Ligand SMILES: Nc1nc2c(c(=O)[nH]1)N[C@H]1C(S)=C(S)[C@@H](COP(=O)(O)O)O[C@H]1N2
């Protein structure tokens with residue numbers, strides 16, 4: 001069973017690395033003005049596919065912790081009740097996966113990145129944000145992108161707690177970037193002076209990930 005899972009994981013990682021090397025799925029027609037809602041090379045889906053490395057950690061709420069540290073004035077370790085006591089925000093956004101599906105009008109609820117920034121106060125030197133997840137996945141964004149007003153640490157989707165397969169109890173939602181930047185099962189947010197490319201970023205995927213510019217691969 002564990003072996004099967006490791007085999008699946010290796011196969012998935014190898015095929016996605018090959019896509020990156022071959023530049024698969026690139027249309028070569030960037031939409032610089034965001035003229036269309038659907039980014040180039042994407043198709044709209046009604047369902048919500050599950051993508052991860054095959055291990056979907058179960059984190060009971062009483063064991064759940066979120067550490068926010070690195071180059072901040074006020075590092076914190078939040079328990080679930082602490083997170084729920086922060087200001088809660090509803091937002092609606094589209095998601096765009098690098099494997100070509102887009103899903104419109106997702107209703108999220110959670111805590112905005114702005115609220116987190118007010119809470120921990122990054123130091124002047126902080127330029128990058130690294131997400132660490134309970135399944136050991138990591139991904140990186142610039143502090144500027146993290147500070148976008150539509151970036152959310154989300155616990156609910158369509159009025160219900162986000163399911164385990166989609167990253168509950170808490171996942172990141174960065175609507176402007178491909179979905180691999182939206183870490184599921186969020187465990188730690190690290191503020192850093194140096195960039196730290198994450199799991200897919202070191203395997204041929206773009207360090208940024210703007211769907212309208214087709215920043216799929218590095
Ligand atoms: N912790 C964690 N987050 C992750 C991943 C992962 O493997 N582990 N995969 C990423 C990728 S590649 C995608 S496309 C989206 C998929 O999110 P979904 O399964 O909710 O559709 O999660 C992203 N966040």
Ligand SMILES: [Mo]
Nearest residue numbers: 051097098180
């Ligand atoms: Mo992905």
